[in-house]
Structure formats: structure tokens, C-alpha cells
Amino acid sequence: MRTRIAPSPTGSLHLGTVRTALYNQLLAMSTGGEFCFRLEDTDRTRSKEEHTDEIIRGFEWLGIKWHGEMLRQSERDSHYQEHIDRLLSENKAYKCYATPEELDEMRKQQRANKEQEGYDNRSRDLSPAAVAAYETEGRSWVIRLNLGQDRDIQWDDVVRGPMSINTRDLGGDPIIQKGNGQVLYNFAVVVDDYEMQMSHVFRGEDHLTNTAKQIAIYQALGISAPIFGHLPLIFTKDRAKLSKRKHGDIAGVDKYRNEGYLPEALVNYLIATSYSNGVDEVYALDHAAKDFNPDRISKSPAVYDIDKLNWYNREYMAKLSYAELMQELQPYLKYDLAKFDEAQQEALIEAIRGNLNKFSDINQNLVYFFEDEPIEEKLTKFIDEGANVLQELYKLLSADDFDYSDAAAIKDAINALGEKLELKGKKLFWPIRIAISSRSHGPDLGLVISLLGREKVLERLSQCMNSVRS
Numbered sequence: 100m101r102t103r104i105a106p107s108p109t110g111s112l113h114l115g116t117v118r119t120a121l122y123n124q125l126l127a128m129s130t131g132g133e134f135c136f137r138l139e140d141t142d143r144t145r146s147k148e149e150h151t152d153e154i155i156r157g158f159e160w161l162g163i164k165w166h167g168e169m170l171r172q173s174e175r176d177s178h179y180q181e182h183i184d185r186l187l188s189e190n191k192a193y194k195c196y197a198t199p200e201e202l203d204e205m206r207k208q209q210r211a212n213k214e215q216e217g218y219d220n221r222s223r224d225l226s227p228a229a230v231a232a233y234e235t236e237g238r239s240w241v242i243r244l245n246l247g248q249d250r251d252i253q254w255d256d257v258v259r260g261p262m263s264i265n266t267r268d269l270g271g272d273p274i275i276q277k278g279n280g281q282v283l284y285n286f287a288v289v290v291d292d293y294e295m296q297m298s299h300v301f302r303g304e305d306h307l308t309n310t311a312k313q314i315a316i317y318q319a320l321g322i323s324a325p326i327f328g329h330l331p332l333i334f335t336k337d338r339a340k341l342s343k344r345k346h347g348d349i350a351g352v353d354k355y356r357n358e359g360y361l362p363e364a365l366v367n368y369l370i371a372t373s374y375s376n377g378v379d380e381v382y383a384l385d386h387a388a389k390d391f392n393p394d395r396i397s398k399s400p401a402v403y404d405i406d407k408l409n410w411y412n413r414e415y416m417a418k419l420s421y422a423e424l425m426q427e428l429q430p431y432l433k434y435d436l437a438k439f440d441e442a443q444q445e446a447l448i449e450a451i452r453g454n455l456n457k458f459s460d461i462n463q464n465l466v467y468f469f470e471d472e473p474i475e476e477k478l479t480k481f482i483d484e485g486a487n488v489l490q491e492l493y494k495l496l497s498a499d500d501f502d503y504s505d506a507a508a509i510k511d512a513i514n515a516l517g518e519k520l521e522l523k524g525k526k527l528f529w530p531i532r533i534a535i536s537s538r539s540h541g542p543d544l545g546l547v548i549s550l551l552g553r554e555k556v557l558e559r560l561s562q563c564m565n566s567v568r569s
């Protein structure tokens with residue numbers, strides 16, 4: 100089994116490309132085959148080196164490893180010409196001399212007559228005299244593949260089952276080479292996949308029509324086509340195709356790396372968008388490869404779901420040791436934790452680990468340990484309603500002998516206070532938490548009070564008590 104990913108470096112690395120790469124890699128890994136990488140950079144104007152770098156960087160980060168060297172399509176021009184020449188000599192391809200103006204006129208007519216739009220194969224059977232006249236005129240030309248009589252192009256798609264597309268729906272004889280010698284995508288792909296000995300081509304289902312054209316090219320060249328599988332595209336919940344243009348950087352890989360997602364989580368999430376091994380939900384690439392079965396790839400559209408990705412990321416973050424977590428957090432940390440001793444730092448980080456969807460969430464979970472934040476308007480009513488809780492707590496915490504070092508004892512004291520005031524849950528904890536941390540949720544209250552320390556806790560409590568509106 101030989102599979103490949105063949106991205107075009109014309110934009111940032113899209114999640115869909117990564118997912119296609121993963122399924123191809125899984126296919127190869129599951130059978131001890133080879134997974135290759137071909138860069139489809141023949142579009143000289145749109146292909147950019149910065150995108151190539153981004154693709155390679157993204158694959159490396161995600162642990163997508165390819166066999167051998169990355170192949171650049173732009174360096175393979177010489178491979179295509181002999182195949183073009185052969186098709187021309189066998190009359191399976193021909194020069195088309197139609198000018199852009201003529202083609203515009205043709206389309207206008209087709210629209211006016213409510214006919215299917217597409218090239219009308221007008222240059223297919225030009226007489227030698229007509230060709231000679233165009234040549235004398237100095238007209239430029241392109242090479243088109245002769246699709247012949249209308250017929251169904253069929254293949255057995257690994258994901259979608261039996262497929263059939265009629266040649267009449269391919270928009271006329273397709274161009275395979277431009278007048279400047281540059282071959283077009285569908286032709287280059289066929290020659291490359293053939294020469295690279297690809298056994299399987301898995302790609303997005305936006306390539307279905309291309310596949311029909313490519314099979315026609317394989318047939319014309321008299322070579323056998325690989326096995327095809329077309330993967331469902333990724334849509335957002337509002338049923339729009341996930342794209343950089345519409346959805347911005349959520350469609351690309353860089354955002355997730357920059358924000359501190361674990362590559363294993365993104366890989367696992369992307370595989371799972373259209374695949375289930377029926378047993379585990381959380382698995383590494385190697386593990387998924389063991390029993391990867393392409394029959395289990397879903398035909399239905401995949402849905403981009405950030406909550407699900409966050410769930411995966413939390414699962415993978417939970418597996419990190421404290422030391423590993425600290426190392427990952429370091430580049431994102433805006434605050435200096437050194438004001439706490441080692442044990443306190445560990446207690447704090449461990450207490451908020453579960454609240455992080457990604458490493459860059461760290462600062463928003465630490466703010467109130469380092470800065471005074473205003474209390475949001477919608478939370479102030481809890482301060483007003485809990486004024487007596489705050490007063491009682493203040494009495495308790497301002498006692499000279501109150502021990503701030505023992506988080507568990509502080510929590511016990513708050514619980515005891517609740518019993519005394521006959522308050523529990525939100526009525527007891529929210530006024531306290533909001534007063535000392537400006538928010539309604541966070542890690543263990545005993546720990547928060549212990550870490551903030553006497554001076555800060557009493558300062559925030561008294562400030563809130565002074566602001567109470569009755």
C-alpha cells in the first residue's frame with residue numbers, strides 16, 4: 100500500500116488537509132505500507148514558499164511523518180511532456196485553438212439557450228486545413244484530452260461505494276496543458292500518482308469530478324488507476340464548509356499550535372471527526388493504525404466542534420505530569436509564580452489544570468492572584484445579598500491567630516461558618532468567591548484564600564463590604 104498527501108502551498112495549512120494526511124498515513128501504517136508527500140506547487144503565482152514552510156512545520160508538529168523526500172511537482176515538468184506527446188500522437192489529445200473571446204461567446208450562447216455550460220469540443224475534429232489556417236494565423240492553443248463518446252466513468256470508492264459520473268458532466272474535454280507548456284492539475288496528478296506508484300488516493304470529496312477526469316486520463320494513457328476514497332469535508336455547525344475565508348484562522352493549524360493545544364489532541368480529534376474504531380475515543384496515531392479500517396470512515400459531513408477538541412485537549416493535558424505541564428505552560432505564563440513557594444505553585448497549578456482548555460488559558464485563571472480586578476456588574480448582587488457572610492468571614496479571617504497556611508482548614512472554617520449561618524452552596528460560596536477573586540468559579544476556596552494571604556484577602560473583603568448596596 101502506498102498513499103500520499105498532496106497539498107498545494109497556496110494558503111495556510113487547513114484542518115481538512117491534515118485530516119486527509121492522517122487517514123492516508125493511517126492507511127499506510129495499518130498495512131506496513133508507505134505514506135508519501137508531494138507538494139503540488141505548479142501554480143506559480145499562487146504557490147508561496149511561506150505556505151510550504153507552514154505545511155511542513157504543521158506536519159512536523161503533529162507528528163505526521165512521510166516516507167522519503169518531499170517531492171515538488173514544479174521540479175517534475177520534464178516527466179509530463181512525453182505523456183502529452185504520446186496522447187497527441189494517438190489522437191487522444193488535441194490542440195484547441197479557441198480564443199477566450201470565442202469561448203465567452205460560446206458560454207453566452209449556452210446560457211441564452213439554457214444549455215449545460217462547458218466547452219463544446221469544437222476543436223476535437225479539426226481538419227488539417229483548419230489547423231494549418233490557425234497555425235498560419237499564429238493563434239495560441241491549449242492541449243485538451245479527447246473524452247470521446249459520452250460514457251459513464253465508474254469506480255468503487257472505498258468511502259462512498261460505487262460511483263459513476265458521466266463524461267458529459269465534466270464540462271467538455273478538459274485542458275491538460277497550457278500553451279506555455281505548463282500541465283494542469285489533473286494531468287500532473289495522474290502522471291505523478293502513477294510514477295510514484297500510489298496504490299490508494301484518499302482525498303476530500305470536493306475532488307469527485309477531478310477523479311472522474313483523472314480516470315479518463317488514466318484510461319487514455321493506458322495505465323491503471325489507484326483505488327480512490329473520498330473523505331467528507333468539514334463543516335461548521337451552521338453548515339458552511341470550514342474555510343479560512345469564511346471562518347478565519349480556526350480553519351488553519353497554526354492557531355491551535357499558537358494557543359497551546361497538544362498536537363496529539365488535535366490529531367485524535369481530527370481522526371475522530373469522521374472515524375470511529377468502535378472501542379476507544381482517546382487514542383494515539385500508532386494505536387489507531389493498529390486496527391485502522393477505512394470502511395469505518397463516515398460518509399456524512401464532519402462537523403467542526405471546538406468543544407469536542409477542547410475535551411480531547413483536556414484529556415491529553417490531564418496525562419501530563421506536573422513538571423511536563425509547567426514546561427508547556429512556561430511560554431504562555433505572563434505572571435511570575437515565584438512569589439509562591441514550590442509546594443504552593445504546584446497546588447495552584449494542579450488546582451486550575453482542569454479549567455484549562457489549552458495552555459494559553461493559564462493567565463486568565465491566574466489574574467486575581469496577581470492583579471485586582473473589578474467585579475462584573477452582574478455578579479455584584481451576590482455581594483449585596485451575601486453581605487452578612489462576608490462580615491462573618493471577615494471576623495474569622497482577621498483574627499490574629501488565624502492560620503492562612505492550611506488550605507483544608509480554611510475550607511473547614513468556611514463550611515462551619517455556613518452551618519452557623521444556615522447557608523450552603525451558592526448562597527454561601529458565591530459571595531465569598533466573588534469578593535476575593537472577582538469571579539464565581541475557580542479552584543478550591545481554601546486554597547485561593549491561603550495563596551492570596553491575609554493582607555489581600557482582608558483588603559478585598561473589606562472593599563466589598565464597603566460597596567454593599569442594601
Ligand code: GLU
Nearest residue numbers: 105106107139288302306
Ligand atoms: N493539491 C490538491 C489539493 O490540495 C490535492 C488533491 C489530491 O490529493 O489529489 O486539494
